[in-house]
Amino acid sequence: xxxxxxxxxxxxxxxxxxxxxxxxxxxxxxxxxxxxxxxxxxxxxxxxxxxxxxxxxxxxxxxxxxxxxxxxxxxxxxxxxxxxxxxxxxxxxxxxxxxxxxxxxxxxxxxxxxxxxxxxxxxxxxxxxxxxxxxxxxxxxxxxxxxxxxxxxxxxxxxxxxxxxxxxxxxxxxxxxxxxxxxxxxxxxxxxxxxxxxxxxxxxxxxxxxxxxxxxxxx
Amino acid sequence: xxxxxxxxxxxxxxxxxxxxxxxxxxxxxxxxxxxxxxxxxxxxxxxxxxxxxxxxxxxxxxxxxxxxxxxxxxxxxxxxxxxxxxxxxxxxxxxxxxxxxxxxxxxxxxxxxxxxxxxxxxxxxxxxxxxxxxxxxxxxxxxxxxxxxxxxxxxxxxxxxxxxxxxxxxxxxxxxxxxxxxxxxxxxxxxxxxxxxxxxxxxxxxxxxxxxxxxxxxx
DNA sequence: AACGAACTGGAGGGAGGATCTCCGGTTACG
DNA sequence: CGTAACCGGAGATCCTCCCTCCAGTTCGTT
Numbered sequence: 001x002x003x004x005x006x007x008x009x010x011x012x013x014x015x016x017x018x019x020x021x022x023x024x025x026x027x028x029x030x031x032x033x034x035x036x037x038x039x040x041x042x043x044x045x046x047x048x049x050x051x052x053x054x055x056x057x058x059x060x061x062x063x064x065x066x067x068x069x070x071x072x073x074x075x076x077x078x079x080x081x082x083x084x085x086x087x088x089x090x091x092x093x094x095x096x097x098x099x100x101x102x103x104x105x106x107x108x109x110x111x112x113x114x115x116x117x118x119x120x121x122x123x124x125x126x127x128x129x130x131x132x133x134x135x136x137x138x139x140x141x142x143x144x145x146x147x148x149x150x151x152x153x154x155x156x157x158x159x160x161x162x163x164x165x166x167x168x169x170x171x172x173x174x175x176x177x178x179x180x181x182x183x184x185x186x187x188x189x190x191x192x193x194x195x196x197x198x199x200x201x202x203x204x205x206x207x208x209x210x211x212x213x214x215x216x217x218x219x
Numbered sequence: 220x221x222x223x224x225x226x227x228x229x230x231x232x233x234x235x236x237x238x239x240x241x242x243x244x245x246x247x248x249x250x251x252x253x254x255x256x257x258x259x260x261x262x263x264x265x266x267x268x269x270x271x272x273x274x275x276x277x278x279x280x281x282x283x284x285x286x287x288x289x290x291x292x293x294x295x296x297x298x299x300x301x302x303x304x305x306x307x308x309x310x311x312x313x314x315x316x317x318x319x320x321x322x323x324x325x326x327x328x329x330x331x332x333x334x335x336x337x338x339x340x341x342x343x344x345x346x347x348x349x350x351x352x353x354x355x356x357x358x359x360x361x362x363x364x365x366x367x368x369x370x371x372x373x374x375x376x377x378x379x380x381x382x383x384x385x386x387x388x389x390x391x392x393x394x395x396x397x398x399x400x401x402x403x404x405x406x407x408x409x410x411x412x413x414x415x416x417x418x419x420x421x422x423x424x425x426x427x428x429x430x431x432x433x434x435x436x437x438x
Numbered sequence: 439a440a441c442g443a444a445c446t447g448g449a450g451g452g453a454g455g456a457t458c459t460c461c462g463g464t465t466a467c468g
Numbered sequence: 469c470g471t472a473a474c475c476g477g478a479g480a481t482c483c484t485c486c487c488t489c490c491a492g493t494t495c496g497t498t
Contacts, residue, residue, distance in 0.1 A: 163382030266447035
């Protein structure tokens with residue numbers, strides 16, 4: 001049996017733990033999860049040894065930071081799903097999740113990796129997709145969403161606008177909004193738009209594609 | 220003065236040179252330009268030493284392979300510009316250049332790096348953008364292109380559909396066509412579409428953004 | 439068929455970068 | 469004030485990539 005009461009850390013140790021968490025948070029946000037422990041420790045103004053003493057590995061640090069935050073994304077999606085106007089719900093959902101991606105590459109990275117999906121990410125992603133499927137169905141019934149657009153097309157839009165967000169983040173953090181506006185106009189049902197070419201990608205294909213996303217090269 | 224007549228390579232040497240070129244071509248296409256000489260040599264069934272004997276550096280190999288191919292991209296764009304219907308020209312131009320990106324990550328990589336733009340890439344890119352500006356102007360005059368869409372928006376569409384092409388290339392090599400169809404519908408002029416949010420990105424910002432593109436992580 | 443020049447493969451040295459350990463010195467706190 | 473807890477960061481280990489070097493092989497010429 002493990003010790004029932006873990007003695008609290010000494011004051012300096014706890015302070016350093018916090019510093020490490022803050023530093024990791026900042027670096028993960030701006031650069032994605034591929035940040036070395038050396039970088040994190042340096043950014044926290046602490047030795048690497050200290051970093052490894054508090055967090056056995058980078059994964060443990062990631063868990064400590066992101067466990068709760070993943071829920072935020074679920075909330076964004078469900079908030080959109082709760083909108084009585086399905087079209088507006090869909091659009092605000094895209095806006096919200098993209099705003100997240102634009103400001104937190106770490107969280108984005110987490111959702112895109114199968115690496116960390118050994119934990120809860122997979123289930124959360126499935127849950128989100130189920131909710132989104134409902135939104136798509138209602139927007140179809142409503143007649144506002146182009147009928148030949150599928151759930152996977154929505155995720156592809158998310159992916160492609162997300163790419164704009166990634167690449168332009170350091171130059172113009174709002175540039176993705178224009179790209180989203182264009183894409184959203186493409187999603188809207190309208191007379192005279194022919195059927196979409198090719199087939200919609202399958203869910204498995206999409207998961208596989210997600211997996212190899214990497215944050216843009218730092219400059 | 221350099222030797223006026225370079226003696227031809229011995230038969231085996233020439234054979235290996237060809238093998239290296241083919242191997243490099245294949246790897247660059249499928250993985251982008253970040254392929255090690257070790258990989259190329261191995262893929263050619265040849266020692267690394269041989270690779271370095273024939274090509275002083277990877278850059279030399281890249282030059283040998285891509286010098287002429289860059290012209291193809293210019294042709295694609297100019298072919299679109301020559302279309303009497305400006306809208307159709309714009310769309311086919313996007314299709315062509317994206318089809319290229321979907322099948323040749325090396326060429327894509329070359330166009331996106333400032334690294335290699337010390338050579339001709341920069342001028343070629345400028346030339347392409349000038350031609351495209353003309354297309355955009357004519358499509359505006361024609362009334363088919365949404366009036367608030369700028370040249371840079373077109374390049375952003377290219378970038379974002381290109382991201383889809385990148386990430387889905389191994390799963391479904393045609394998936395990008397659907398994404399392009401959606402985006403193109405968003406570009407079309409239509410009554411009732413409000414002004415686009417945010418500002419169009421500047422050319423300098425776009426160049427900077429391009430630079431940090433990386434091919435997706437291999438699986 | 440035999441010889442010298444041209445060529446080959448791949449071991450290995452050097453550079454860089456990440457992970458993780460170890461220990462002499464420092465600090466908190468009962 | 470003593471000691472258990474904690475600290476920093478040098479450096480061991482393991483990658484991967486670049487590039488060189490040379491003993492051994494192959495070509496093509498005589």
